[in-house]
Amino acid sequence: MVVGGTEKLLAQMRRGAIEYCVLALLQSEDRYGFEITRQLSEADGLVTSEGTVYPLLTRLRNDGLVDTYWQESTEGPPRRYYRITPYGKRALKSFIDQWARFRDSVDDILSRGR
Amino acid sequence: MNEHTMSDRIIEEYLGDLRDALRTVNPISAKEFVAEIEQHISEGRTSLELGDEVGLRHLLERIGPPTVLVNELKETEPPRTVTAMDRATPWFIIFGGIAFGFGWLVGLYGLWSSKTWRIWDKLLGTFIWPGGLLGTFYLFLASSSSNTTCSGTAPTMTCVHLGIAVLPRPLQFLIGFVIVAAPIFTSFRLGSVLSRGYADASNPRGIRVVRSGRSRTSTRLVWIIEGLMVLFFFIFVMTLS
Numbered sequence: 001m002v003v004g005g006t007e008k009l010l011a012q013m014r015r016g017a018i019e020y021c022v023l024a025l026l027q028s029e030d031r032y033g034f035e036i037t038r039q040l041s042e043a044d045g046l047v048t049s050e051g052t053v054y055p056l057l058t059r060l061r062n063d064g065l066v067d068t069y070w071q072e073s074t075e076g077p078p079r080r081y082y083r084i085t086p087y088g089k090r091a092l093k094s095f096i097d098q099w100a101r102f103r104d105s106v107d108d109i110l111s112r113g114r
Numbered sequence: 115m116n117e118h119t120m121s122d123r124i125i126e127e128y129l130g131d132l133r134d135a136l137r138t139v140n141p142i143s144a145k146e147f148v149a150e151i152e153q154h155i156s157e158g159r160t161s162l163e164l165g166d167e168v169g170l171r172h173l174l175e176r177i178g179p180p181t182v183l184v185n186e187l188k189e190t191e192p193p194r195t196v197t198a199m200d201r202a203t204p205w206f207i208i209f210g211g212i213a214f215g216f217g218w219l220v221g222l223y224g225l226w227s228s229k230t231w232r233i234w235d236k237l238l239g240t241f242i243w244p245g246g247l248l249g250t251f252y253l254f255l256a257s258s259s260s261n262t263t264c265s266g267t268a269p270t271m272t273c274v275h276l277g278i279a280v281l282p283r284p285l286q287f288l289i290g291f292v293i294v295a296a297p298i299f300t301s302f303r304l305g306s307v308l309s310r311g312y313a314d315a316s317n318p319r320g321i322r323v324v325r326s327g328r329s330r331t332s333t334r335l336v337w338i339i340e341g342l343m344v345l346f347f348f349i350f351v352m353t354l355s
Contacts (some may be wrong), residue, residue, distance in 0.1 A: 015189075033150055034157035041176065049178020054150040054184040058143070059190040075160050077153065 018046060018056060019065075020099070023092040026066060030050055032079040033057060057082060065091055121170050125155055132180040139187060141232050147187055151177065199224045200308060207239050208301035211248030218246050231307055242300045243293075253293050 018040065025031060026037055036057070037050040047053060060066045065088035070078045084092070132151060136144035158173040178182070203224035210217025225231060225239045243249030265272055 015225070032157075034154050037154065049176070049182050049186075051151055051154070051183040053176040054147060054154075055183075055187040055190040057150075058187075076156055079157075080150075080153070 002111055014046060015056075016051070017099075019060060020095045021046065021057065022053070022060060022082075023065060023088050023095075026084040027089065027092065030069075030081045030083045032071075032081050034079075054103065060088070064088075076112055120167060121159075121165060124167065124170055124174070128155075128174050132183065135180040135184040136187075139184060141186065147183075151183070165169055190216065196230070196308065197228075200228050200230050200312070204239075204301045204304040205310065206246075207304060208246045208297060211245035212251075218244075218248065221246070231304060235304060235307055237305055238300050242296045246301075250294055250297050329344070 021040060021043070022036060025036060031039075033054060037047070037053045037065045040047045040053060041050050057066070061068060061082075064085060066082045066084055067083055068080050071081050129152065132148060133144075136147065136197065139147075154177060155173065157171065158176075162169040162173070203221050206217050206221025206224060208221075210219070210221045220241060225236050231239070243253055245252070
């Protein structure tokens with residue numbers, strides 16, 4: 001159960017963090033939209049509606065963090081693949097550094113309150 | 115109705131709801147978004163049995179309710195920039211031809227260079243009528259004058275009457291009304307698209323306006339130009355009458 005304004009805060013944090021989760025998924029290999037949404041939705045509490053990942057992918061593309069290309073599929077119509085750009089890689093690295101510090105600090109403070 | 119058709123109907127209903135919810139979103143983003151969701155459904159269906167209605171409903175539930183998706187899409191939309199030129203364009207389109215001669219061409223440039231209007235609006239603004247109210251005037255003159263062409267010599271001379279003056283009076287009024295009202299409607303439509311923006315609950319007026327630093331000066335300039343255009347138009351009409 002989520003109490004008070006926590007839900008809104010969590011939604012904002014989720015929205016901010018998912019971008020980098022997508023970049024992290026794309027760092028290992030190029031993926032198509034359906035694949036990305038399924039990977040994210042398998043992680044607990046990260047995505048509430050799979051369809052909300054597509055606007056995020058559009059934003060990443062508009063921001064130059066990923067680019068796309070079409071590839072034929074043996075299972076149906078052509079797929080749009082997403083690929084991380086060098087700029088996206090730099091942004092991900094920067095986030096990972098900051099995130100580790102942020103997470104450790106928050107964990108540390110929260111553990112003191114127990 | 116067989117199960118396969120039922121599945122198609124469920125998908126069509128879902129996509130129909132999605133398109134409805136997307137009406138207030140930038141049309142290019144909306145089209146692209148629907149294509150992505152269609153592709154997602156198509157991918158998801160490959161793992162379902164043909165006619166698996168329950169599985170299909172579960173797939174759509176996982177994608178999420180259209181309103182939730184559209185709210186998310188709006189969050190990612192950059193704020194729309196409404197420039198002074200955007201605001202002036204409907205005025206240039208309607209009055210530009212009369213007031214400044216080639217002002218209509220300026221309006222045309224504003225119309226086609228802006229991302230505010232979709233292609234249909236741009237075509238409407240261009241062709242109904244070229245020159246705006248000036249075009250209306252010439253069209254009105256051309257259609258209201260009647261030509262009579264005669265051939266042969268008396269007493270076997272044959273005359274042909276052309277023009278709307280030979281038509282029944284109600285039809286003449288109707289044609290005249292359409293000629294005058296069409297460009298005014300076009301201009302209203304352009305203005306309406308401009309002011310509608312992308313409305314949502316947090317922004318009921320629709321426009322997410324970003325103004326540049328020079329906006330105050332340019333807005334005043336636009337108002338002066340608009341005022342002058344209206345003045346010229348009325349002088350023009352008074353002169354005619």
